[in-house]
Amino acid sequence: MVSFGGWELPVMYSSIIAEHQAVRERVGVFDISHMGQVFVSGSEALEWLNRLLANDVEGLEVGEAHYSFLLNDQGGVIDDLIIYRLEEDHFLLLVNAAKISEDVAWLRQHLEEGVNLENVSDEWAGLAIQGPDASEVYFKITEGRTLPARNHVDDLSHLGHRMIVCRTGYTGEDGFELFCPASQAKYWWGLLMEEEVTPCGLGARDSLRLEMCYPLNGADLSPSRSPLEAGLGFFVALEKERFIGREALLMQKEEGLSERLMAIQLDEKGAPPRPGYTVLDREGLPIGTLTSGGLSPTLGAGIGLAYLPTGSIKINAPVLIEVRGKRLPAKVVKKPFYQK
Amino acid sequence: MTAPDNCRYTPDHEWVRLDGDIATIGITDHAQEELSDVVFVELPDLGDVDKASPVGVVESVKAASDIYAPIAGEIVEVNTELVTDPSKVNSEPFEGGWIFKMKIDDTSQYDALMDATSYTSVVR
Numbered sequence: 001m002v003s004f005g006g007w008e009l010p011v012m013y014s015s016i017i018a019e020h021q022a023v024r025e026r027v028g029v030f031d032i033s034h035m036g037q038v039f040v041s042g043s044e045a046l047e048w049l050n051r052l053l054a055n056d057v058e059g060l061e062v063g064e065a066h067y068s069f070l071l072n073d074q075g076g077v078i079d080d081l082i083i084y085r086l087e088e089d090h091f092l093l094l095v096n097a098a099k100i101s102e103d104v105a106w107l108r109q110h111l112e113e114g115v116n117l118e119n120v121s122d123e124w125a126g127l128a129i130q131g132p133d134a135s136e137v138y139f140k141i142t143e144g145r146t147l148p149a150r151n152h153v154d155d156l157s158h159l160g161h162r163m164i165v166c167r168t169g170y171t172g173e174d175g176f177e178l179f180c181p182a183s184q185a186k187y188w189w190g191l192l193m194e195e196e197v198t199p200c201g202l203g204a205r206d207s208l209r210l211e212m213c214y215p216l217n218g219a220d221l222s223p224s225r226s227p228l229e230a231g232l233g234f235f236v237a238l239e240k241e242r243f244i245g246r247e248a249l250l251m252q253k254e255e256g257l258s259e260r261l262m263a264i265q266l267d268e269k270g271a272p273p274r275p276g277y278t279v280l281d282r283e284g285l286p287i288g289t290l291t292s293g294g295l296s297p298t299l300g301a302g303i304g305l306a307y308l309p310t311g312s313i314k315i316n317a318p319v320l321i322e323v324r325g326k327r328l329p330a331k332v333v334k335k336p337f338y339q340k
Numbered sequence: 341m342t343a344p345d346n347c348r349y350t351p352d353h354e355w356v357r358l359d360g361d362i363a364t365i366g367i368t369d370h371a372q373e374e375l376s377d378v379v380f381v382e383l384p385d386l387g388d389v390d391k392a393s394p395v396g397v398v399e400s401v402k403a404a405s406d407i408y409a410p411i412a413g414e415i416v417e418v419n420t421e422l423v424t425d426p427s428k429v430n431s432e433p434f435e436g437g438w439i440f441k442m443k444i445d446d447t448s449q450y451d452a453l454m455d456a457t458s459y460t461s462v463v464r
Binding site for chain 1: 376377379380382397399400401402404
């Protein structure tokens with residue numbers, strides 16, 4: 001067990017590699033109750049959210065979700081999140097566990113007339129069911145329901161209890177995330193175990209998302225790095241007239257980025273790269289630090305992410321990663337590491 | 341968890357088996373279970389080492405864990421099979437998963453280590 005955002009969570013139930021493969025090949029379940037859920041509603045909710053979030057909320061239809069950011073005035077990332085449009089004026093924000101209080105404080109600080117915030121993080125539980133067999137499992141545990149389309153959400157009542165089902169995830173596989181009142185979580189977990197869904201811990205969650213180059217806030221994202229530097233400009237709607245951080249991002253874009261989050265793969269089998277390891281160029285000059293790293297169970301190779309200088313480092317550039325004084329040869333590769 | 345009677349044990353979850361003046365060392369079944377998925381073993385260098393000095397590293401997907409010399413002596417052999425198949429540390433920790441061998445002069449350091457019964461009570 002490890003502490004994660006104030007929660008005690010298992011790194012693994014049996015084996016990180018076995019859990020990872022279960023998700024890639026069949027189906028696994030992650031307890032994501034630590035994540036935060038904040039409902040935003042009201043006649044002004046849409047316009048207000050659009051001024052606080054980097055992505056274009058107006059582009060979301062009812063029942064749709066997308067990835068977005070809360071940015072500070074410097075364009076740095078306070079948090080990355082998924083926003084779900086449940087109704088015309090009713091939204092759900094799914095935020096990182098370690099950032100719930102900071103996010104809610106930031107939202108309250110900017111609160112306006114006509115907007116209601118409801119932080120239900122403590123009362124709601126969440127399960128992420130991920131893998132190619134996920135939709136079949138959903139059909140079985142709900143006795144015949146079908147999942148919403150990819151990046152869509154259903155807000156429904158099942159056996160008298162509310163549940164929100166989202167066709168989203170953090171693994172690169174098909175799957176869904178199920179949010180329900182905490183008292184219902186055990187019921188769902190029991191049904192999933194009956195269907196022999198593999199319970200998965202934080203270790204597999206990390207290796208699965210890293211193979212996809214999905215960022216982890218607090219590691220790959222921080223208040224001093226912008227989504228542009230992280231290579232996530234696709235989720236930033238710079239064409240919007242106004243949102244917090246926009247001016248800083250426009251300036252960054254105009255001046256050009258001096259560093260970018262790049263994907264690195266070790267040339268040979270060996271010690272897995274880990275966060276904090278130094279990245280050097282082939283002359284031995286330090287050029288960055290791994291923000292994430294580990295063994296890719298699918299590739300059988302060490303992989304990692306690091307902010308590296310854009311001027312000298314391009315795709316295929318040879319680099320070195322220092323592991324306990326030894327410098328292991330590696331290469332900058334295209335994102336993601338893994339494609340179906 | 342298994343802990344064979346023909347080994348002695350350290351608080352760092354290593355086992356030591358003595359044959360004449362040669363001690364064979366590996367990590368225990370409990371340690372491999374905790375680490376899970378061993379993917380790399382940094383083998384010790386040959387030569388003299390002090391008791392408790394770090395001599396190598398076992399890396400699993402989850403974490404890196406140092407290996408210490410449980411006794412003072414000379415490291416005389418390392419298990420090079422672990423270079424190609426580190427998972428032997430998981431599958432057979434007390435047999436094919438051994439990590440290194442030491443020549444020791446002072447067997448009293450070996451006698452001072454925990455026996456299987458004491459070690460089992462420590463990890464419970």
